[in-house]
Amino acid sequence: MVKMGLNSEGSQLSCGCGSSCLGPMTFHSEAKGQLVTLSEDGRRATRDTSSFRHGLIFSSRPLRVQEKVCVRIERCVMGWHGALRVGFTSVAPGSRAVPSLAIPELTDFPGYWAIPVPEQQCLPGSEVIFWIGPSGSLHVQTADGQRHRMKTRVDKHKPIWAMIDVYGQTNTVLLLGSMKKCFFSTRRSCPVPTVEPTEETCGYSNVPIEILERMMNQNSLEEQENRKNDNLSCCQSNRKSTGYESMEECVVCYSDIADVMLTCGHRCVCSHCAWRVLSEFGTCPLCRYRLRPIDSDDCT
Numbered sequence: 001m002v003k004m005g006l007n008s009e010g011s012q013l014s015c016g017c018g019s020s021c022l023g024p025m026t027f028h029s030e031a032k033g034q035l036v037t038l039s040e041d042g043r044r045a046t047r048d049t050s051s052f053r054h055g056l057i058f059s060s061r062p063l064r065v066q067e068k069v070c071v072r073i074e075r076c077v078m079g080w081h082g083a084l085r086v087g088f089t090s091v092a093p094g095s096r097a098v099p100s101l102a103i104p105e106l107t108d109f110p111g112y113w114a115i116p117v118p119e120q121q122c123l124p125g126s127e128v129i130f131w132i133g134p135s136g137s138l139h140v141q142t143a144d145g146q147r148h149r150m151k152t153r154v155d156k157h158k159p160i161w162a163m164i165d166v167y168g169q170t171n172t173v174l175l176l177g178s179m180k181k182c183f184f185s186t187r188r189s190c191p192v193p194t195v196e197p198t199e200e201t202c203g204y205s206n207v208p209i210e211i212l213e214r215m216m217n218q219n220s221l222e223e224q225e226n227r228k229n230d231n232l233s234c235c236q237s238n239r240k241s242t243g244y245e246s247m248e249e250c251v252v253c254y255s256d257i258a259d260v261m262l263t264c265g266h267r268c269v270c271s272h273c274a275w276r277v278l279s280e281f282g283t284c285p286l287c288r289y290r291l292r293p294i295d296s297d298d299c300t
Ligand SMILES: [Zn+2]
Pocket: 013, 015, 016, 017, 018, 021, 022, 023, 024, 189, 190
């Protein structure tokens, strides 16, 4: 028989950790998006990179008010728009089919609340904390220390589960557990996390072939043009020196001007993304030409 303890808030603990434990918490093993795989005893969720959606997950048990849930973004995949969404629900996970998206497919229904975490706060290794405030609002704290709040009309006396959408650029998240500050102590969930944020666990996953093909179709004309310039290197990024005045968007971030020409001849990334492309992939996002590492001597 499993040893049961009763904590100060009256809920039963099956872990036997004692009163400092908020109770075991993992991701819900049944209620999850179609493309989600759980590992690390249900505390790591990975969405297949073939889609930006079908990455919904829930907590295995309801949360307490002001119980702060912490997740680490371990892996990202470039190319998709948007990233992690966090929130909670008063609808028991598993009582309804899990749709492909939290926003808007669930948040259109009563009992679901979620907000997108800004992309720049969802880099590999970033930690995101979210919780139910005393008034029942959704609070989110991002890696830069910024806090975001969403007013909700959640009935905090009913059970409320954490809801996470491993969406877009966010590919893998690790549940670091939860904590709740009490008068003289901090109570935590179990089991205690043991996975460190290392280069092995945190980084970028490969861009899916569908995205690469989409990029190639969009840029096929420009590609032909650029093929003529075989010898140009990434260092010839100064538009004036080549007389190139195009204002094409970067195919990675879609926000900055693509002013860096890669060694394959594709002027397809901005200087910020060029560094990431070179260090994380080592291949051109359009043609997958293996790029030579940046060498400052080439610039002279
Ligand atoms: Zn415990």
